[in-house]
Amino acid sequence: MKRLILLALIGIVIISCDKEKPVKDYLILSGKIQNFKKKDVTLEGFDFNKKIKFDKKTGSFSDTLRITKNGYYKLAVNKKRFDLYLTDTVNTAIILDYKKPEKVTFKGTNANINNYFIEKKKAWKEFIVSANQFFSLPEEDFLNKANEYKDALTExxxxxxxxxxxxKSEVKNIDYEYLRNLSNYQDYFSTLTGDEEFTPSEDFPNPLENFNYSSNEDYVNSYSYRVxxxxQLKTITQDKETDDYYLTYLETVDNKVNDSLVKNDLLYKDSKLGITRTDNLKEYYDKFMAYSTNKEHKDELSKSxxxxxxxxxxxxxxxxxDFENYAGGKTSLDDLLGKGKYLYIDVWATWCAYCKREIPLLKKLEEEYHGKDIEFVSISVDDKKQHEKWKQTIIDREMTGVQLFSGKKQGDLEWAQKFLIKGLPKFIIIDPDGNIVNPNAPPPSQGEKLLDIFDGLGI
Incomplete structure (x- = not known):
């Protein structure tokens, strides 16, 4: 009897040990990169971004990952990106030469899929050659080439x-890539050929026919679908008569998209910039909180x-x-107030192409309002290393007005962070008493909209 009891207890212990045996819930991503002198390696995926530690001495990396979604990822090696298919418990290894990225080797159960991605890139070069060449083709030739490429990828x-x-997922991806090429054709052809009046023929396929605005699976797995x-949502928003694009975009997403994951992601991605640019801050915030069901997104937006x-x-x-003044000395905001003038502040940087496009229009605006109750102030948010470039840009572009140098990027500059400046250029209007008139003033390129504000202020 004692022997039976002992055996039974042993059996219970063995069963218990089996139940407590840890279940693998991770994958190991490893690799070796030849001829790579930098250390920037990042794994990117839908709602996923992680820097991978790279050992420059051994030219290798290895990281234990827990991913919430099986599917499409990209390994960003400095500026080059490699498509990867990852599943939650399958180890994946990659061996590549940074100077010869086409010669890459994959190991692991998903190696067949990852090798397919390399062949897919080769097909682009073989059939399309270059995007400029592809989208410059006359309509009939373009459609033939687009169909030929789609058929080749499917095969x-x-x-x-x-x-x-x-x-099944990849065939849908191929189809969405085809449809995205069709949807881009008119704009790209017009730009590349200079034919601004170009429109496709009536027989041109409609890429948005029966388009599903709420496909959860496609949104997660297909970059082309997301784009x-x-x-399309941006186009719908732009076609509406609205003074606040960012607020209207929220409303468009809420009206057109039903799937919660898709809606939440679209709202969140736009809100990062949208809440800093909207003209109706409280209404924007209230509508985002009403439309989104993602607590983390809501908490982050509340902080902003x-x-x-x-x-x-x-x-x-x-x-x-004490910002450096190009004219000499140091200048503070208090130095510019108390003169009975409004301040039109341009926050810019020498590396910002959009900023430079506004400079000629800003100069013209300054000439038109010379002698009136407004002062034009440009604040550079370049870091200290760009000091000489800042001065040379002022000379080369013959910039006028008050030119100030902060010596810090906007992310490091406390003053800029109080406006949550995330995109440049940024324009701000301050009244003679130092109060904010408009934290998101129109740029000079939006001439009539800006002039209406100036008129309303009696400038």
Whole structure:
């Protein structure tokens, strides 16, 4: 009897040990990169971004990852990107030469899929050659080439004996890539050929026919689908008569997209810049909170909102102090106030192409308002290393007005962060008493809209 009891207890212990045995819930991503002198390696995916530690001495990396979604990822090696298909418990290894990225080797259960991605890139070069050449083709030739490329990719995916579930997803990806090429044709052809009046014929296929605005699976797995969806939502928004694009975009997303994951992601991605650019801060915040169901997104937006409340219309402008003045000496905000003049502040940087495009228009604006109750102030948010470039840019572009140098990037500059400046250029209007009139003033390129504000202020 005792023997039976002992055996039973041993059996229970063995079963218990089996139950407590840890289940693998991770994958190991490793690799070796030849001729790579930098250390910037990042894994990117839908709602996923992680820097991978790279050992320059051994030219290798290895990281344990826990991913929430099986699917498409990109390994960013400095500026070069490699497509990867990852599943949550399958180890993947990659061996490549940075100088010869086409000669890459994959190891692991998903190696067949990852090797297919390399062949897919070769097909682009073989059939399309270059995007400029492709989109410059006359309509009939373009459609023939687009169909030829689509058929080649479909045949390639089938011939590689890919796993069934992946193949189903990939065939849809190929189709979305084809549709995205069609949707880009008119704009790209017009730009490349200079034919601004170009429109495709009536027989040109409609890439948005029966388009699904709420496909969860396609949104996660297909880059082309995401781009098409975002582009179409932006087009719908732009076609509406609105004074606040960013607020209207939120409303468009809420009206057109039903899937919660898709809607939440679209709202969140736009809000990072949108909440800093909207003309209706409180309404924007309230609508985002009503439309989104993602708590983390709401918490993050609330933090931004609470900062931006302090620099909203009517609030005292935050003070900057002792910025270098190109004309000599140091200048603070207080030095510019008390003269009965409004301040039109341009926050810019020498590396910003959009900033430089505004400079000729800003100069013209200054000439038109010379002698009136407004002062034009340009604040460079270049770091100290760009000091000489800042001065040379002022000379080369014959910049006028008050030219100030902060010596810090906007992300490191406390004054700029109070406005949550995320995109340049940024224009701000401050009244003679130092209160904010408009934290998101129109740039000079939006001439009539800006002039209406100046007229309303009696300038």
């Amino acid at each position: 390639l995916s089938i011939s590689n004996k890919l796993p069934t579930n992946f193949l 098409m969806l975002q582009t 909102y609470n900062i931006l409340k302090t620099t909203a219309k009517g609030q005292p402008a935050p003070k900057f102090k």
